[in-house]
Amino acid sequence: MQEERRLAVLRAIVEDYVATEEPVGSKSLVERHGLGVSPATVRNDMAALEDEGYIAQPHTSAGRVPTDKGYRLFVDRLTTVKPMSAAERRAIASLLDGAVDLDDVVQRSVRLLSQLTRQVAIVQYPTLSRSTVRHVELVALAPNRLLVVLILSTGRVEQRIVELAADLDDEALVELRAVIGQAAIGQVIADAVTALGALVAEEALAPPATLAVIDALSEAMSDHRSDERIAVGGAANLARYGDSFDSAVRPLLEALEEHVVLLKLLGEATTGEPITVRIGHEGPYQELASTSVVAAGYGPGEEAFARLGIVGPTRMDYPGSMAAVRAVARYVSRILDEA
Amino acid sequence: MQEERRLAVLRAIVEDYVATEEPVGSKSLVERHGLGVSPATVRNDMAALEDEGYIAQPHTSAGRVPTDKGYRLFVDRLTTVKPMSAAERRAIASLLDGAVDLDDVVQRSVRLLSQLTRQVAIVQYPTLSRSTVRHVELVALAPNRLLVVLILSTGRVEQRIVELAADLDDEALVELRAVIGQAAIGQVIADAVTALGALVAEEALAPPATLAVIDALSEAMSDHRSDERIAVGGAANLARYGDSFDSAVRPLLEALEEHVVLLKLLGEATTGEPITVRIGHEGPYQELASTSVVAAGYGPGEEAFARLGIVGPTRMDYPGSMAAVRAVARYVSRILDEA
DNA sequence: CTTGGCACTCCGGCGGGGTGAGTGCCAAGA
C-alpha cells in the first residue's frame, strides 16, 4: 500500500527530474502528478526512499535527485518499454530500407538512433568471426600484383593488395582462384582460415606466389580491426548537456575516440536479455560514472552478431531510449536477414 | 621602422594570446618578448593597430585580442611554415606506412592530424570523379542474384547487389563480364558511364538481365555519396576549449555531423595554393565565425584529388597547424602515388 | 619618436543581507 505509493513517488521523481533537470521537491511533485496525497505525506515517503538509497539531496533544503540505485529500480520495476508509434516505425523502416550496402545500413542506423533518442549513438559492425565466406576474388592489377577481395555473408567486403615475389600468369591465377574457393567458400571464417592453412601445408599450391595470397586472406579474415569497427553519431547532442560539462561531456568526448572503450561499453553480444541498461557507476569506467548506456544485440536470425546502443547522461529518458534501441535493433536484424 | 615594430607587436600579441588565452597588455608584452622598448611605446603601437582593425579590446581597460583581420595579417605576412622536425616526420611516415588499404590510410591520417595539431581533423576520401576504373567483377551469388564489385584506381572498392529479373548462366556471365570490362576498364569514371550507356543503346547486350547490372554500375560510379565521404577525428580536443563553449564548441559539434558542411569548409581541391587558411568570419557559415580552418589538397601526382585539414578556434597555433597539415598531405599523396 | 608619470576605467572577487524553496518534526485528526 504505502510501498506502492513510494514506488509511484520514485517514478514521479525520476520523470520530473529527467524532464526538468532540477532537483524535485515534495510540493511540485503532488502538483504535477495527481497523487492524491499531501506534500507532507510525500515528504515522509521521500525520507524513506532516501534512507534506502534510492534518492539523495544535493544539499540540505534542496529537492531530491534519483541515485543510480534509484534509476536501476526505475528501469527494472517501473518501466514498461512502450512500443514505438506506427508513424515512428514507418519512419524507421523507410529510412533503413533505402540502404544500399552494409556500410550504409550501419551509417543510417547510427543517424536514426541518435535522432530518435537525441543521444550519442553507437553501432558495432557485424562481427567477422561468425560469418561465412561467400566469395573470394583475385584480380591481377599487374603481373606481380594482386588485389584480393573477400566477400562475407554479412555483406562485408575486405580487400588487400598483395605484392608477389614472382609473376603469375592467367592460367595459374584461375587455378589458384579455384583452389582457394574450393577450400574457403561457404565456411565459417575460423574454418576457412584453417582450411587455407592446410592447403599451404599440403603443398597443394605452387608455393612462391601463392603463399602471400593465402597470408593476406588469412590476415583479412582474422583481422581484429574488423571486429572492432564501430560507427558513432549524434555527438552534437552532447551540446545539449549544457551543465555537467566536466563530469559528463568531457570524458564522453574522450571515450568516443577510443573505440575499444566504446565496444566495452556496448558489452558482449548475447542472445539472452533483449536489452541491456548500464547505469552510471555500474559501468567499467569510473570517468563515465555519470553516464548510462542502453544497448541491444542485433543480427540475422536469432543470433546476435553485434551490438548497438546509445550513451547519455544517467539523467535520461530510459523508456524512450530503450524503445528506440529495441526498435532499431529489430529492424536492422530484419534487413540483415533479407540480405 | 615603426611599421616593422608594429608588426612585431602584432605577432607578439597573437603568440601570447594563443598561448595564454587571455587578452594581452602592454606590460606583459614587453616582459615576455624582448622588444627593446617601453610599455608606453607599445601602447602607442597598439592604439594604431586597433585603429587599423587588427586588434581589439573586449572592454575598456582590458588587454588586446587579435581580430580576424589581425590573424589574417599574421598568417599572410608574419608566418613562415616551419618544417616538421625529423622525428616528427619519421613518426608520420611510420604511422602512415602501416596502412593496409585506402580506408586505413584515411583513418590513420585523421588520427595523425588530430594528434599533431590537437584539433579536430577532417579528411575527405579521394574523389571518385577523376579516378579510373581498374576492374569490374561480377559474382553470382545465386542464379538471379549478382554481386557487382567496382575497383577504382584510387584503391576504392564499391559493391552493389543486383537482383535479376531472369536467371543468368555461367556462360552469359563470362560474356557480360568481358563486354563490360572492355567498355569500362581503364576509363575515367565519367567516360566509363557513357560507354556503358552506349552499350545499352547499341543493344550489344542481351537486355533483360543485364540492364540491371549496367544500372547498378553506373549508379555506383556516379554515386554522390562517395564524393561526400569524410572521416572526422579528434573531437575530444573540443573538450580543451573549456570557455567559449557556446560560441565555438556547440556549433562545431553540430557541424561535425553535417558532412556537407564539412566538405564546404574544406573548400575545393585546387592545385594552386598549397595550403588554405580560412579565419573566422571569412568562412561561409556565420555560426562558425569563431573557428578557423586550415586545409590542403592531396592526391597522387600533381593533381589534388581530395582535401584534408583541421578545424579549431580562431585562436589557434597557425604555424604549427599549417606545418602539420602540409606534412600529412604530402605523405598521404606519396602513399597514394605508390599504391 | 620614445618614455615616465598620472588619472581614469572597469572587470572580478569578496562579504552581507534578503528571499524562497524545501525540509524535518510534531501534534492532531481519520
Added chain:
DNA sequence: TCTTGGCACTCACCCCGCCGGAGTGCCAAG
C-alpha cells in the same frame, strides 16, 4: 497506524556595494 497541516529551520542563490589591480589614454619632457 497512516495522513495531514503547521511551523521553525536551513541553505543555495541573487542582488548589491566595495575594493584592488591591471590596463589604458594622454601629456609633457627628454
